Amino acid sequence: MPTTSVWPLIIILVLVFGMFYLFMLRPLRQREKQRDRMVRELQKGDMVITAGGVYGQVESIDEDSVVLKIESGATIRVTNGGILNRLGGQEGMV
DSSP, X not given: OOOOOSHHHHHHHHHHHHHHIIXXXXXXXXXXXXXXXXXXXXXXXXXXXXXXXXXXXXXXEOSSEEEEEOTTSOEEEEEGGGEEEEEESSOOOO
């Protein structure tokens, strides 16, 4: 019975995991860092959209939440993780 080396299998597995990291996990982490930086840089008056699709203007910022003024004039509090994107600043929606 011929003996086969395990090294080619190990090399292939390492390459597969390396490609998985390079093309899947690394870009995801970069997007997370970019979104976290955007949330940290929010200022009063910035227009944002939440993960639920609500557009609002930042009224105040706490350590773990943001108060938004929405089009009807009401204010809502959302977590920092609920802010999806910043649309711009001082545009005056309300």
